[in-house]
Amino acid sequence: MAEPILEFDDVDIRYRTDGDDVRAVNGASFAIDEGDYFGLVGESGCGKSTIADSIVGGLDDNGEVVSGEIRFKGEQIQDYSESEFNENVRWKEVSVIPQSSMNSLDPVMKLSEQAVEMAKYHTDLSRPAALDRLRELFDVVGLSESRISDYPHQFSGGMQQRAIIAFALFLQPSLIIADEPTTALDVIMQDQIMDYINGLKDDWDVSMLLITHDISLVFENCDSMAVMHGGQIAETGTVDDVFDRPRHPYAILLQNAFPDVRFPDRELAVIDGHPPQLRDEVDFCTFADRCPWAEPACREGAPPATPVAGDDDHLAWCVRAGEMSELAANHLERSTESTSILEGGQ
Ligand SMILES: Nc1ncnc2c1ncn2[C@@H]1O[C@H](COP(=O)(O)OP(=O)(O)OP(=O)(O)O)[C@@H](O)[C@H]1O
Ligand SMILES: [Mg+2]
Numbered sequence: 001m002a003e004p005i006l007e008f009d010d011v012d013i014r015y016r017t018d019g020d021d022v023r024a025v026n027g028a029s030f031a032i033d034e035g036d037y038f039g040l041v042g043e044s045g046c047g048k049s050t051i052a053d054s055i056v057g058g059l060d061d062n063g064e065v066v067s068g069e070i071r072f073k074g075e076q077i078q079d080y081s082e083s084e085f086n087e088n089v090r091w092k093e094v095s096v097i098p099q100s101s102m103n104s105l106d107p108v109m110k111l112s113e114q115a116v117e118m119a120k121y122h123t124d125l126s127r128p129a130a131l132d133r134l135r136e137l138f139d140v141v142g143l144s145e146s147r148i149s150d151y152p153h154q155f156s157g158g159m160q161q162r163a164i165i166a167f168a169l170f171l172q173p174s175l176i177i178a179d180e181p182t183t184a185l186d187v188i189m190q191d192q193i194m195d196y197i198n199g200l201k202d203d204w205d206v207s208m209l210l211i212t213h214d215i216s217l218v219f220e221n222c223d224s225m226a227v228m229h230g231g232q233i234a235e236t237g238t239v240d241d242v243f244d245r246p247r248h249p250y251a252i253l254l255q256n257a258f259p260d261v262r263f264p265d266r267e268l269a270v271i272d273g274h275p276p277q278l279r280d281e282v283d284f285c286t287f288a289d290r291c292p293w294a295e296p297a298c299r300e301g302a303p304p305a306t307p308v309a310g311d312d313d314h315l316a317w318c319v320r321a322g323e324m325s326e327l328a329a330n331h332l333e334r335s336t337e338s339t340s341i342l343e344g345g346q
Contacts, residue, residue: 002033003074005175005207006055011068011078013050015060020279023231024050026286027302028068029315030226030236032175035201037208039218039239041268042228046275048211049099051228052179054078055209056094057085072175092122095168099179099211104164105152111163112148115170122171137166140196142189158185165193172204179211194221213268215254219243227251230275230286232303237314247308247316247324249291285318293320293327 013025025047032038040048053059054070057080070078072089080089098104106114112131119130135145141162152160161184168176178197182190198221200206210222218225218239226236227250235248246252250271257269273290285291288298297319306321308314318324 002035004031004071005034005036005073006032006209007069007071008051009069009071011051011054011070012066013047013054013059014064014066016062016064023278023280023282024063025054026231026278026282027317028228028231028233029305030233032207032209032224034174034207035205036223037198037201037210037221039222039225040209040211040228041213041215041218041225042234043268043275044213046228047231048228049179052096052177052209052211055175055177056090056096057082058096091118091173092171093173094175094177095171095173097165097168097176097178097181099183105160105167107152110149110151115148115167118167118170133170134166137169138163140169141166141193158189161185162189162193169197169200172206174205175207175209176200177209177211180213181210182217183213197221215268227254231278231282232286233317234287235314235316237308237311241308241311241314245308245314245325246328247306247321248287248318249293249320249324249328250287251316252324252328292331293324295320 008028008030011025011028012023015022015024028047028051040051042048050059050063053063054065055072065078068078069076072094075088077085077089105111112134115134116127116130119125125133131148134148138145138148143159143162143166152163155163165181176197182193185193194217197208210217212218222239224236224238225242227234227242227248229250235242235246235251242251243255246255253271254269257271271290275286276289278286283302284300285298285303288294291298303317303319305315305317308316308321316324320327
């Protein structure tokens with residue numbers, strides 16, 4: 001069995017604001033095994049980037065991990081200082097391709113010099129070897145090798161995003177966190193970059209946390225995944241577990257909103273209704289208001305992690321997880337007789 005490279009154990013993350021705190025992540029637990037590519041999907045605002053940022057100490061200044069443990073290679077990192085994150089986690093061990101490329105590159109330094117500095121600090125690569133590696137990665141992301149000596153501002157937004165992807169791969173980190181890495185790029189470039197990322201496993205021991213709205217990217221590239229809803233993890237397991245045997249209502253509705261899950265529309269399906277504002281204590285299932293199967297217990301406590309078919313690696317956070325297989329089958333039968341799955345069980 002592979003050891004986990006990253007573990008979230010009952011993690012709560014909040015943002016302080018002038019009014020009530022935003023409880024962005026509540027009781028989140030999941031694990032990424034060494035060598036696995038792990039997909040994290042969920043609607044806008046459900047807490048995906050917050051999770052990504054917390055792993056490298058990159059939460060906004062008003063954000064804080066208030067409870068739970070985040071472990072990287074077995075070490076608790078949730079209380080690390082800025083310098084501990086820099087020394088032990090960022091870049092060499094974990095690199096991030098952020099959702100927005102703004103401000104991730106040093107604006108006053110040529111890209112070639114940024115690469116040389118990085119190599120000097122973290123590796124024993126010589127200057128020519130570092131530049132060669134940067135040229136090679138520029139080629140992968142479709143940037144002309146001759147432009148390694150440019151400043152970031154000489155690049156367009158899409159080119160900057162590609163340069164950041166090149167930098168994220170530069171030090172061959174153990175974990176790459178890719179937060180919507182290719183959303184801003186055209187489809188051919190997306191495919192080229194994802195193909196390359198997919199092939200990295202052959203070159204070094206790398207794991208990935210891939211955050212995306214694009215379910216097909218998760219199918220094509222990931223081993224395991226988690227589905228999030230309203231600041232809670234709804235379900236986690238292997239990609240096959242979650243899509244062939246979903247037990248959380250949100251995962252079930254997502255699956256059935258696609259004509260064929262193996263060849264879905266690229267974007268996450270839209271489910272009726274909205275997640276709640278997370279300002280008060282989140283001691284309820286955040287999907288309850290949208291769920292065809294909700295019962296009073298769903299609003300009387302945070303949902304428990306329930307192993308599916310006795311498998312501790314396939315978990316659904318639903319009080320009715322044990323009944324869901326049957327309930328969903330009945331519901332789907334009835335709703336194909338009426339109009340749509342999403343209207344069927346309200
Ligand atoms: N600095 C902040 N201060 C207050 N609230 C914040 C802050 N950053 C994020 N939030 C809130 O935290 C919640 C989770 O945001 P997050 O950016 O993690 O969502 P996401 O899943 O990455 O969404 P998207 O798919 O749109 O990128 C949202 O309600 C968001 O408004
Ligand atoms: Mg985000």
